[in-house]
Amino acid sequence: MKTDESELGAVRSRSQGEPQHGTVALPHAGRFFEVRFESIGGLGAHAAGQVLATAAVIRMGLNGAHFSSYGSEKKGSLVRSFVRLGPTDRPIRTSAPVETPDAIVVFHAALLRNPATLAGLLKDGTFIYNAPPGPVPVELAALPRTARVIRVDALGIALQENSRPNAVLLGTLAGAFPFLDSDQILEALSEEFAGRHPEAVASNERAFRRGATDFEKLEGVGRAEGDLPVARTEPAWGYETQPVGGIIPEPGNMMWNDLSASRTGWLPVLDREKCIHCGLCDLVCPDYCLTWGDGEDGGKFERELMGVDYRYCKGCLRCVESCPTGALTKETETAGLADRLRVPLFPDLIP
Ligand code: SF4
Ligand code: SF4
The missing domain is CATH 3.40.920.10 (Pyruvate-ferredoxin oxidoreductase, PFOR, domain III)
Structure with a gap:
């Protein structure tokens, strides 16, 4: 800083x-x-x-x-x-x-x-x-x-x-x-x-x-008594407290990254009824936020767009601009909307 x-x-x-x-x-x-x-x-x-x-x-x-x-x-x-x-x-x-x-x-x-x-x-x-x-x-x-x-x-x-x-x-x-x-x-x-x-x-x-x-x-929001404590800035693990051999408690890789605080108020929202699974949104997304899954047995598409993992989405809306069918739209981000609509990319690791 x-x-x-x-x-x-x-x-x-x-x-x-x-x-x-x-x-x-x-x-x-x-x-x-x-x-x-x-x-x-x-x-x-x-x-x-x-x-x-x-x-x-x-x-x-x-x-x-x-x-x-x-x-x-x-x-x-x-x-x-x-x-x-x-x-x-x-x-x-x-x-x-x-x-x-x-x-x-x-x-x-x-x-x-x-x-x-x-x-x-x-x-x-x-x-x-x-x-x-x-x-x-x-x-x-x-x-x-x-x-x-x-x-x-x-x-x-x-x-x-x-x-x-x-x-x-x-x-x-x-x-x-x-x-x-x-x-x-x-x-x-x-x-x-x-x-x-x-x-x-x-x-x-x-x-x-x-x-x-x-x-x-x-009214009636807070429950704590007195002044709140000052934020601690020291790391949870330090020279004297880390386990033998050392650990990296939060590895800085793409999977653990959380970009949700980068959004400035808008989200792309998918209407699967309108989606033709063309993949254009995936081509332009800079953060690989779009979650794909297998298409229905005997269906028209081998792979289908399931939704967006908003953990990685910074709200740039390039996907919305590129979508040819209007399946992705720009919506105001209200409290909890991203959590409700999120389709995880790595459900076993970050459900
Ligand atoms: S660009 Fe639009 S139609 Fe194509 S896969 Fe993405 S959401 Fe679906
Ligand atoms: S808004 Fe930007 S970051 Fe989010 S899914 Fe669309 S293209 Fe990717």
Whole structure:
């Protein structure tokens, strides 16, 4: 993992030379207000953190710091973006990752499967996640009982408003914490896009404003008592604890790879009634996700397409584009859909 602190420097230096538009009081006098955006590459978490910190420092009269940590810097890899806000008389002298956040904002529901996504949330913290209405994922029972849990259909709103989920989620964060001045964050968001994408300013504003109001507060979700523990980063097996001879607990090969967190909201869904088993989808799929089986005895096809193993599918939709019969369609990924429709490629190993 590497960190990018360039934005931190940028935000701080701008705060010294430009007028501040006002000051606001933070919710807790004795500590920084800390936010952790949990995301994957391509969803705009880094930009969201940058906009929030810029608005806080330049427009709200706060001290602020922001940086992001990346995996391999490619679309679909894990991204965490950290924002710390403090009063003007308290300098922020740390750029360590936010481990005990007041708010966690999750850009993609697939990240809920990773316990590290929830780690460190304070018992009076706020957990915001992007998902359409529906059953609450069981993983969220691990949240503190006293934490606030908020769900917003950021992808759905972004699609309707021709915007992106990060604009919606920033709006939800501002709606959940009224001390964050929505108008000032929106100004900072518009400035971010005014030069490069002026056509996006109006759609981002609509998405942001809907994010600030069109969210659900979920009751009775968390079961844990107190603050959540901080994520442990040390490996389960180390120099002193590994069995004699050493082991590789998670071999990094194609079979064990799980690309499901790489999807940005869409899945290819197969209608077998329309499929002519031509194999074009298989030819274009970069990740060998399509599961084939023997055709019926005496049937027309020797091999038939059975479905998709979504464990390996990153949602690029090349298969949908190449399908000549419309048997594969692009569908919004809702909670549990991939698990329900998945046809395993290696059922004996990864059922
Ligand atoms: S391209 Fe379409 S019709 Fe051909 S095998 Fe794939 S899903 Fe079936
Ligand atoms: S969307 Fe289709 S082509 Fe792309 S990875 Fe998934 S199955 Fe393969």
